[in-house]
Amino acid sequence: MPELTKLKDFATQVRRDILRQTHHVNSGHPGGSLGCTEFFVALYQEIMDYHTDFSMDGKNEDLFFLSNGHISPVFYSVLARSGFFPVEELATFRKINSRLQGHPTTHEGLPGIRVASGSLGQGLSVALGAAQTKKLNGDQHLVYTLHGDGELEEGQNWEAILYAAGNNIDNIIATIDYNKKQIDGSTDDVLPLGNLRKKFEAFDWEVLEIEDGNNIEQVIDGLKEAKARTGKGKPICILMHTEMGNGVDFMMGTHEWHGKAPNDEQLEKALAQNPETLGDYPL
Amino acid sequence: MKYTNSGNIDTRSGFGAGLTQLGKTHKDVVALCADLTGSLKMTDFKNNHPERFFQVGIAEANMIGLAAGMTIGGKIPFAGTFANFATGRVYDQIRQSVAYSGKNVKICASHAGITLGEDGATHQILEDIGLMKMLPGMTVINPCDYNQTKAATLAIADYQGPVYLRFGRPKVPNFTPENQVFEIGKALQLTQGKEVTIIATGHLVWEALLAAEELEKKGLSAEVINIHTIKPIDKEAIIASVKKTGCVVTAEEHNYLGGLGESVARTLAENYPAPQEFVATQDTFGESGTPAELMEKYGLNARSIVTKAEKAIKRK
Numbered sequence: 322m323p324e325l326t327k328l329k330d331f332a333t334q335v336r337r338d339i340l341r342q343t344h345h346v347n348s349g350h351p352g353g354s355l356g357c358t359e360f361f362v363a364l365y366q367e368i369m370d371y372h373t374d375f376s377m378d379g380k381n382e383d384l385f386f387l388s389n390g391h392i393s394p395v396f397y398s399v400l401a402r403s404g405f406f407p408v409e410e411l412a413t414f415r416k417i418n419s420r421l422q423g424h425p426t427t428h429e430g431l432p433g434i435r436v437a438s439g440s441l442g443q444g445l446s447v448a449l450g451a452a453q454t455k456k457l458n459g460d461q462h463l464v465y466t467l468h469g470d471g472e473l474e475e476g477q478n479w480e481a482i483l484y485a486a487g488n489n490i491d492n493i494i495a496t497i498d499y500n501k502k503q504i505d506g507s508t509d510d511v512l513p514l515g516n517l518r519k520k521f522e523a524f525d526w527e528v529l530e531i532e533d534g535n536n537i538e539q540v541i542d543g544l545k546e547a548k549a550r551t552g553k554g555k556p557i558c559i560l561m562h563t564e565m566g567n568g569v570d571f572m573m574g575t576h577e578w579h580g581k582a583p584n585d586e587q588l589e590k591a592l593a594q595n596p597e598t599l600g601d602y603p604l
Numbered sequence: 605m606k607y608t609n610s611g612n613i614d615t616r617s618g619f620g621a622g623l624t625q626l627g628k629t630h631k632d633v634v635a636l637c638a639d640l641t642g643s644l645k646m647t648d649f650k651n652n653h654p655e656r657f658f659q660v661g662i663a664e665a666n667m668i669g670l671a672a673g674m675t676i677g678g679k680i681p682f683a684g685t686f687a688n689f690a691t692g693r694v695y696d697q698i699r700q701s702v703a704y705s706g707k708n709v710k711i712c713a714s715h716a717g718i719t720l721g722e723d724g725a726t727h728q729i730l731e732d733i734g735l736m737k738m739l740p741g742m743t744v745i746n747p748c749d750y751n752q753t754k755a756a757t758l759a760i761a762d763y764q765g766p767v768y769l770r771f772g773r774p775k776v777p778n779f780t781p782e783n784q785v786f787e788i789g790k791a792l793q794l795t796q797g798k799e800v801t802i803i804a805t806g807h808l809v810w811e812a813l814l815a816a817e818e819l820e821k822k823g824l825s826a827e828v829i830n831i832h833t834i835k836p837i838d839k840e841a842i843i844a845s846v847k848k849t850g851c852v853v854t855a856e857e858h859n860y861l862g863g864l865g866e867s868v869a870r871t872l873a874e875n876y877p878a879p880q881e882f883v884a885t886q887d888t889f890g891e892s893g894t895p896a897e898l899m900e901k902y903g904l905n906a907r908s909i910v911t912k913a914e915k916a917i918k919r920k
Contacts, residue, residue, distance in 0.1 A: 454678070454679050
């Protein structure tokens with residue numbers, strides 16, 4: 322494992338990237354991005370086996386699919402800082418003629434992206450298809466996904482959840498960003514998800530939980546544990562408890578920052594809580 | 605007539621035969637079906653290659669996503685269900701996960717149009733061509749008989765990109781050559797004529813040939829063009845024929861909004877404006893009945909084409 326401090330520094334820089342990307346274009350989704358920072362850093366800096374020399378087919382490497390595409394700022398930052406494309410390109414986020422569209426897409430050829438996402442609920446099906454192709458190809462690598470908890474309100478997820486268990490797709494690890502918040506408020510107020518663990522278990526998934534998804538050690542341990550449980554006939558679900566807006570005091574404990582960018586003053590305050598580590602990209 | 609019917613057979617069986625052949629020749633072809641394996645004639649493929657056949661159950665949205673994902677790593681997925689459930693039901697899945705993502709998925713849609721028959725309007729989609737041709741990058745193919753459907757099925761496996769392949773349930777004349785080479789985007793001129801061009805697709809191509817015979821008896825020669833590929837449409841063939849005849853009838857088993865007729869009208873409006881008549885459903889849902897009864901009631905047969913052709917000629 323790279324030293325823990327290095328991973329934490331990486332995460333702090335990613336948080337700065339998220340804040341600076343969204344502030345620069347006065348749009349985008351900082352809340353969920355900040356909440357999933359440790360997950361992305363753990364995945365791309367510690368867990369996954371991948372090539373930065375990107376190929377769409379992704380043979381003989383682990384794959385990741387982001388289903389809740391609106392948290393693109395964290396995805397772009399981690400992809401760039403993991404070597405998929407120049408960090409400077411983060412300055413083009415959501416701008417005209419950019420490869421960094423508001424929601425991730427293959428359409429502009431950004432390395433690291435294998436399917437468009439944004440319209441919610443589609444990522445698990447796509448990932449399961451990729452996982453089945455890996456099996457057909459005799460490829461032992463794994464497929465990872467991330468989904469919002471609110472996103473589980475989309476019915477297609479449950480078709481896919483049923484299918485995965487029924488077909489013993491055991492080379493997939495689907496993580497749920499369990500922050501219990503969505504645009505209109507708490508998931509309990511909008512459409513209660515009930516007991517998610519029991520729901521996944523009832524669908525014959527192997528379920529484990531990460532109690533603090535904003536603690537990088539816990540995230541790494543949880544992902545490693547999930548990895549150890551693959552190949553045993555069941556798909557794996559991680560319920561990862563996170564805090565929307567994590568790392569910026571005034572963005573935490575509310576759903577307000579789901580899709581709202583910080584203004585100049587707020588940016589300054591937020592960046593002060595996340596001092597520069599790996600170097601900001603120029604604007 | 606130059607074209608003879610070698611026997612009535614359903615176009616979906618042409619798809620099934622093509623898929624069976626692809627199973628032997630294309631190791632990367634995989635097939636998915638949403639609980640309609642027999643109806644789609646995918647049973648042979650399933651039996652011959654169980655490891656490459658995926659029964660997804662009654663869950664079409666998931667099927668489209670799975671198919672998109674399976675392309676990652678080099679598979680060529682043929683996803684089959686009824687046209688209604690292969691398009692309108694899963695439009696956004698096709699839009700985002702397949703078309704926008706540029707995935708090499710073949711959407712194979714049986715029981716298209718009104719000739720599905722007795723099941724009625726819930727299953728008779730007449731809007732699917734429009735839905736699919738609106739998607740950037742989507743190729744839309746609607747072959748006319750068994751032989752052509754088989755040839756199209758083979759051809760799309762070797763084409764890189766998303767394809768919507770539309771075929772049907774009823775047994776219809778099989779009249780195009782066996783083992784024909786199918787060229788995506790290339791219109792086929794079936795008869796030579798001077799007075800009117802009839803551009804038809806799918807089940808209406810045979811009806812167009814019958815109509816041309818009727819018109820011939822009235823001393824009017826019709827040029828019948830089989831447009832199996834609605835997108836990209838063969839503009840050159842359309843313009844060349846209409847320059848010769850001066851008017852056109854389009855014929856399709858689809859709503860006149862969004863179908864072949866509109867693609868032809870746009871082509872002509874931009875290049876060579878000419879009178880056009882539309883044989884198509886008139887912005888309506890279908891209903892239960894036998895295929896022949898429905899084709900008659902909704903004006904989708906040779907008789908209707910003849911009437912529209914005479915009208916088009918008068919408008920010149």
